[in-house]
Amino acid sequence: MIEDLVAARMQMALSLGWHIVVACLGVGFPALVLLAEWRGIRTGDRGWTLLARRWAKALAVVFAVGAVSGTILSFEMGLLWPGLMGTYGEVIGLPFAIEGIAFFIEAIFLGIYLFAWGRLPPRAHLLSGIPIVLAGLASAFFVVTANAWMQQPEGFRLVDGRVVDVSPWEAMFNRATPHQTVHMLLAALMVTGFLVASVYAVAILRGKGDAYHRRAFALAFSLGAVAAPAQVAVGDWAAHSVAEHQPVKLAAMEALFRTEQGAALRLGGIVVDDELRYAVEIPNALSLLAYWDPDATVAGLEEVPPDLRPPVGIVHWAFDIMVAVGLALLALSAWFAVVAWRRRRLPDSSWFYRAAVVAGPAAVVALEAGWVVTEVGRQPWIVYGQMLTADAVNPMSGLRYGFYALLPVYVLLTVALIYVLRRLARAPFDDGAARRVSDYRVVPDGEDPR
Incomplete structure (x- = not known):
């Protein structure tokens, strides 16, 4: 049950x-x-x-x-x-x-x-x-x-378990609102653009390379390609905010169990007995990305009791998947942009269109992974703290x-x-x-x- x-x-x-x-x-x-x-x-x-x-x-x-x-x-x-x-x-x-x-x-x-x-x-x-x-x-x-x-959470005070001094506008425009709303709107444009383009990429690979299908592909893919580089920048902005205001979530995203100075960025790996094993480590990279200082101290999950920690394995892998897919879509967008700029037409390579077919579902996967990081990474809190x-x-x-x-x-x-x-x-x-x-x-x- x-x-x-x-x-x-x-x-x-x-x-x-x-x-x-x-x-x-x-x-x-x-x-x-x-x-x-x-x-x-x-x-x-x-x-x-x-x-x-x-x-x-x-x-x-x-x-x-x-x-x-x-x-x-x-x-x-x-x-x-x-x-x-x-x-x-x-x-x-x-x-x-x-x-x-x-x-x-x-x-x-x-x-x-x-x-x-x-x-x-x-x-x-x-x-x-x-x-x-x-x-x-x-x-x-x-x-x-x-x-x-x-x-x-902002825009209120709690007195004896009751909410007082409510400011709905302050609550709505809290510190997470700017980066989270922009991140979501760009994700919507990316999902729409790449998902619609993937349908026409299938048709082009099947020999329907007429003007109708190619222009439909070009318009839809352009929407996703324009949003992709902006999304990477906004994602970095959001990560800095998480590092400052939700350090436990950041520790779960990186599967960082112990507080470290000059923390390494860990890619992949398996969580076993409160330890991330078999991950690829980039020395000092997490401190640099989170605080613009390669020697900065990053708080680990040991700073909070075990019952206040999110499920680390899920959050860490969801974050890695989101970032990996986002960078792959950025690379595919760069391919599209370079050909369009230099030759004033769509790429001819069948490999490009095969990648474009995958780009649609991949954008959806990145979207879902991002929401797993946002929602599961906040647990066990429904309202953080x-x-x-x-x-x-x-x-x-x-x-x-x-x-x-x-x-x-x-x-x-x-x-x-x-x-x-x-x-x-x-x-x-x-x-x-x-x-x-x-x-x-x-x-x-x-x-x-x-």
């Missing part, structure tokens, strides 16, 4: 891990759609317009499924963690309220955008999509501020049955999402003429390209 606390954490992990991928597409996909439509308006090329229309249909499907998984998460916050919401609800309620407003704005303008194809002038229709992009970014931003507060996860869980028995019931729901959502997207991908072009892409004609700027 799964203990109820473990079941609650597993259910939250399942819901969040599933939703975050769809949420990333909800943030990045609208930008791709509008960029394709803008190119169609600017050039008069109906190929860009058809690409935008097809992507808009996929966006509608992703948004609908994301609304379902997001609703599940909102209920779980209260049902699984009443201790958290009952004590700190007035502190973190503001970002959730604003996120709800952003969600409704996104839904309203997505409906307008989809319905208005061919009913509004092209430029007016393009402008109607801008609120979708802005609302998607705002929605992600405000949700992440609440999570950032759980990492570095203030409330233990065990004190926040619903005290009623039987929580494991909710986890069992939710599993088939996410299986069905996954199957339905993949099925519908595949049907959309295989559907003939909806331009009313069933033309080949190579037959697209250039139309005058402002004319309806249908």
